[in-house]
Amino acid sequence: xxxxxxxxxxxxxxxxxxxxxxxxxxxxxxxxxxxxxxxxxxxxxxxxxxxxxxxxxxxxxxxxxxxxxxxxxxxxxxxxxxxxxxxxxxxxxxxxxxxxxxxxxxxxxxxxxxxxxxxxxxxxxxxxxxxxxxxxxxxxxxxxxxxxxxxxxxxxxxxxxxxxxxxxxxxxxxxxxxxxxxxxxxxxxxxxxxxxxxxxxxxxxxxxxxxxxxxxxxxxxxxxxxxxxxxxxxxxxxxxxxxxxxxxxxxxxxxxxxxxxxxxxxxxxxxxxxxxxxxxxxxxxxxxxxxxxxxxxxxxxxxxxxxxxxxxxxxxxxxxxxxxxxxxxxxxxxx
Numbered sequence: 471x472x473x474x475x476x477x478x479x480x481x482x483x484x485x486x487x488x489x490x491x492x493x494x495x496x497x498x499x500x501x502x503x504x505x506x507x508x509x510x511x512x513x514x515x516x517x518x519x520x521x522x523x524x525x526x527x528x529x530x531x532x533x534x535x536x537x538x539x540x541x542x543x544x545x546x547x548x549x550x551x552x553x554x555x556x557x558x559x560x561x562x563x564x565x566x567x568x569x570x571x572x573x574x575x576x577x578x579x580x581x582x583x584x585x586x587x588x589x590x591x592x593x594x595x596x597x598x599x600x601x602x603x604x605x606x607x608x609x610x611x612x613x614x615x616x617x618x619x620x621x622x623x624x625x626x627x628x629x630x631x632x633x634x635x636x637x638x639x640x641x642x643x644x645x646x647x648x649x650x651x652x653x654x655x656x657x658x659x660x661x662x663x664x665x666x667x668x669x670x671x672x673x674x675x676x677x678x679x680x681x682x683x684x685x686x687x688x689x690x691x692x693x694x695x696x697x698x699x700x701x702x703x704x705x706x707x708x709x710x711x712x713x714x715x716x717x718x719x720x721x722x723x724x725x726x727x728x729x730x731x732x733x734x735x736x737x738x739x740x741x742x743x744x745x746x747x748x749x750x751x752x753x754x755x756x757x758x759x760x761x762x763x764x765x766x767x768x769x770x771x772x773x774x775x776x777x778x779x780x781x782x783x784x785x786x787x788x789x790x791x792x793x794x795x796x797x798x799x800x801x802x803x804x805x
Contacts, residue, residue, distance in 0.1 A: 477504035478649050478682045479528070484542035484552075486520075486527050489535060495754045497523045499706040501542070502781070505650065510676065510683040512693035512714075514729075515703035516751060521686045522572070524703070525652045527552075528684075529569050530559040546650065565595040568643035572655040574635035578627040584611075584638050585623035588645060595646040610641040613678075614671055633664035640671060647679055654686045669696055690733055694718060702726050705752060705762040708781055712789035720798075722784055722791035724767045761794070769795050 486498035498520045505511050513521045526532050528544055530551060544551040546567060551559065571577035579587055585607055592603035604623070611619035614637040627635055636656060643651055653672065657665035673696060676683055685697060693700050693714065700717040702710040702725065710723040721727045728747035749766035752758055758765065760775040767774065774794055781792040 475506060477506050478547060479505040479684075480543070480545040481524075481528070482543040482545070484524065484527060484544065485540040486523055486532060486537060487540050488537045490755075493755050497537075497706055497754065498527065501703075501706075501708050503701055503708060503711060505682045505684060507649075507682055508676070508680055509699070510673075510685060510697045512697035512700045513684055513686045513703065514688060514690060514693055514700060516688065518751065519703040520706040521703050522654055525569065525654050525684065525686050528650075528652055529563050529567055530554070530556070531563075531569075561595075564591055564643075564648070565646045566648055567650045567652070568646070568648040569652040570636075570639045570643050570654065570656045572658055574632070574639045575627060577639060578635060580627055583624050583626055584630070588623070588638075588642055591642055592645055606645065607641075610645045611638070613675065614638075614641045614644075615667070616641070633660055633668065636660065636664075636668050637671065640668070640675070644675055644679060644681075648681055650682045650684070651676075652684045652686065655688070656685070657687075657689070657692065665692075672696070690718075690729060702729070705754065705757065707762065707792065708790075709763070709792045710790065711781070712791075716787075716789045722789065722796040723763075723793050724769050724797060725763050727797055728766075761792075769797070771795065 482502050484498055484501045485496065488495045488497055501524055513524065515521050523532065527539055528551065532539060539552050542552060551562065554562070585604060588607035588610070589600060589603040592598050592606050593600065598606060608619045608623050611622060616622050616634060616637050622630070630638065656672065657668055660668065669692065672683065685693070687693060697714055699711065699713055701708055702723065704725050710717070710721070710726050712722065717726065718730065721730055731745045732747065734744060747766055752762055752765065760777055761767070761779055764770045764774045771794070777794070779792040779794050781790050784791050784796055
């Protein structure tokens, strides 16, 4: 973690809840982390762990009702986004903080051309004329690798491939030079070659625009290739926050160990059964006492079942873990 500069984003004790027919679900529970300029941070975990809700919270996009930010701070260069009114948030959203959504076909308006949607963003945030906005949109489409951008700008989303639509989303998100980009599963449903191209494009544009990136994904391979730090979430909480080297070479939390061991790889010349993490994620409406991972953990003790662990520095390092008995090595024999 950098120590010679201030973070562009500081999330402190963020709590997000949703009202359901069966009760209140706390989807994000006391989440804290920092993101520094030019840094890429990976937010990883199983589906339903709270990573996408965390990302939407940063941009004030939690649907209310049924959701709401209960408490916590979201500090973007010192401004607490959690306290801003919606009109003020609209000024910041798209200009200082932007988001690439998981499915571009649902994020893009099908009845407007690509150009019209980009022009609206540029006219709103950069105060350009329509002609200037069109020229800027074409330039941005060219930067993200879209061929013949002066023609594509007048096409509709359905006329583009999935990879092209994702590039359009990247172009829209970066067109106003934001300080922070939140990318929610930007390579979902893309073929391997297109995934690599999209990630390479994000990295290239990050270097050009000097922005911070939060990459939300379940793909640990993507995290290893693109991120400087990894934040692992489970049941709405951060359970490990470590450098990429630490996360992959010396994972501290048993859940992280289980995730890494579950990655398909060539282990021997013969077919072997892929290791899995036993058990199921607990119901957020009926969370157990103590550690939320206790029922699936290969290092569980009675203390784990009674007392909830706190996220803290591991042996004075810059890596953090919420575990009573952190793994000192890849303890995966029983996973």
